[in-house]
Amino acid sequence: MKQHYILLRFFAVLLAFCLFSASVESQLTATAQDSSYSDEYENMTNEEKQAYIEQKLKEINEKLNSLAEESEETEEYINTLDEKIKYLKNQLTVSEQEIEDSQEKITSLEQQYEENEQTIAQLEVEISELNTRCDELQEQFNSNYALFCQRIRAIYISGDTSVLSMLLSCTDISSLLTRYEMIKRVSQSDKKLLQSVQSESEELTQTKSTVEEKQQQLTDTQQTLVETKQSLESSIISLEEQQTEYQEKQSVYESEKEKSDKLLKQLQDDTQTYSEYRNQDQEELEAVNAEIAAAAEEFKKQLEAQTTTSATTTTKKATTTASSGESTTSSKTTTTKKATTTTQSSNSSTLSMTYPVPSQTTITCDYGSAGYSGHTGVDFSCATGSKVVAAESGYVFYTKELNYNYGYHIVIMHDKKDSSGNYVYTLYAHNSSIVASAGDYVTKGQLIAYSGSTGNSTGPHCHFEVRTPSAAYSDCVDPKKYLP
Numbered sequence: 001m002k003q004h005y006i007l008l009r010f011f012a013v014l015l016a017f018c019l020f021s022a023s024v025e026s027q028l029t030a031t032a033q034d035s036s037y038s039d040e041y042e043n044m045t046n047e048e049k050q051a052y053i054e055q056k057l058k059e060i061n062e063k064l065n066s067l068a069e070e071s072e073e074t075e076e077y078i079n080t081l082d083e084k085i086k087y088l089k090n091q092l093t094v095s096e097q098e099i100e101d102s103q104e105k106i107t108s109l110e111q112q113y114e115e116n117e118q119t120i121a122q123l124e125v126e127i128s129e130l131n132t133r134c135d136e137l138q139e140q141f142n143s144n145y146a147l148f149c150q151r152i153r154a155i156y157i158s159g160d161t162s163v164l165s166m167l168l169s170c171t172d173i174s175s176l177l178t179r180y181e182m183i184k185r186v187s188q189s190d191k192k193l194l195q196s197v198q199s200e201s202e203e204l205t206q207t208k209s210t211v212e213e214k215q216q217q218l219t220d221t222q223q224t225l226v227e228t229k230q231s232l233e234s235s236i237i238s239l240e241e242q243q244t245e246y247q248e249k250q251s252v253y254e255s256e257k258e259k260s261d262k263l264l265k266q267l268q269d270d271t272q273t274y275s276e277y278r279n280q281d282q283e284e285l286e287a288v289n290a291e292i293a294a295a296a297e298e299f300k301k302q303l304e305a306q307t308t309t310s311a312t313t314t315t316k317k318a319t320t321t322a323s324s325g326e327s328t329t330s331s332k333t334t335t336t337k338k339a340t341t342t343t344q345s346s347n348s349s350t351l352s353m354t355y356p357v358p359s360q361t362t363i364t365c366d367y368g369s370a371g372y373s374g375h376t377g378v379d380f381s382c383a384t385g386s387k388v389v390a391a392e393s394g395y396v397f398y399t400k401e402l403n404y405n406y407g408y409h410i411v412i413m414h415d416k417k418d419s420s421g422n423y424v425y426t427l428y429a430h431n432s433s434i435v436a437s438a439g440d441y442v443t444k445g446q447l448i449a450y451s452g453s454t455g456n457s458t459g460p461h462c463h464f465e466v467r468t469p470s471a472a473y474s475d476c477v478d479p480k481k482y483l484p
Contacts, residue, residue, distance in 0.1 A: 088253040102239040109232040116225040123218040141200040273364035274459030289473035296471030299397035353391040367478040376476035377465035384460040388449040390442040407455020422469035429463040
């Protein structure tokens with residue numbers, strides 16, 4: 001009986017393990033597929049991206065409908081809705097790209113149309129000039145050709161009289177020479193006339209051929225102009241349709257954002273654990289953080305320059321005092337004490353943070369996906385007006401009062417580096433008021449602000465971020481690594 005019981009337990013454990021393994025494998029497979037989809041998505045055309053997003057939205061809507069049957073005011077429903085909003089945003093991005101491509105195409109077609117019109121105008125001028133030249137050549141050719149015909153007729157009438165017989169019939173040398181000169185000039189004139197007729201005929205033929213080529217080019221360009229105009233008109237209609245469709249998608253996106261924010265607010269009001277609305281404007285976020293990073297770099301340069309100057313001045317004073325021989329002992333003692341104090345302070349300056357809100361040491365919204373996707377800090381829900389203190393000593397280098405994003409926020413550059421020797425920065429957001437000012441040196445636990453719910457906030461709380469080795473948004477790390 002006992003063996004039978006053990007055998008049943010063994011099979012139960014084995015079955016549970018198999019189910020767990022299948023679940024983990026399913027999750028890993030899903031993650032791998034999502035990664036694969038992400039890679040494929042980047043290489044898709046706009047049309048393929050739209051189709052992919054439409055399919056994803058269809059799947060998410062089915063999931064939302066299923067979850068809504070129980071309740072919309074759940075974390076899972078809100079997370080799924082936020083996933084839908086993400087795809088709607090991607091859809092808008094693709095639509096924006098399509099609109100941009102259409103606008104570029106229209107600009108290109110308009111330029112082509114203008115160039116075609118200019119080409120047609122130029123060809124018409126050239127053809128007109130060539131036709132005028134043809135008329136002139138024809139008239140000149142007709143005139144010379146008539147003269148040439150007259151000469152041929154004259155030669156024909158003169159019969160078989162040869163040049164030699166004309167010369168031999170002369171009675172004296174003078175008449176011989178005169179007749180020879182006359183024959184020579186007539187011959188040269190005939191030759192010149194013949195050459196003129198030939199060259200004029202060739203030029204006339206060539207000019208007419210050029211006119212035909214230009215005329216064909218004009219016809220082709222006119223046809224291209226018509227096609228360009230049709231394509232331009234079609235593209236404009238397509239652009240207008242895209243813009244209308246974009247506005248509709250924008251309306252859906254804003255509506256879903258509003259719904260998500262409302263549900264999140266209701267949920268967090270019930271639990272009294274507040275954080276940020278999750279679908280904030282990315283461009284605003286990037287702009288604010290770029291300003292913080294730039295201010296940090298500037299402050300760090302100034303601080304390091306002051307430190308270098310101070311160290312150089314101290315060294316010079318010590319050297320001067322030692323060489324002067326006056327009150328040498330006293331000066332050396334003072335300098336030694338200062339150096340000792342600095343050394344002791346430096347040796348004991350280990351980064352050790354305290355909680356930013358002394359009255360609330362429980363994290364109510366965690367870092368990263370543990371809180372929500374893209375959460376770059378931790379949140380401490382607390383009553384409005386709660387004390388917000390410096391987590392560690394350092395310099396306040398940046399404060400800002402915004403009605404969006406971080407709201408009333410303050411950023412500190414700490415004078416103690418981490419174990420790797422990197423600078424550490426902390427940010428305190430959504431305050432109701434700021435006590436410390438930019439340029440202030442604050443000690444650990446010193447009051448710097450009062451908590452609130454300014455900016456992108458669902459309710460009163462302190463949003464706390466740690467950034468290292470720089471104050472850039474991309475250098476946000478999990479604050480729990482530094483908190484007690």
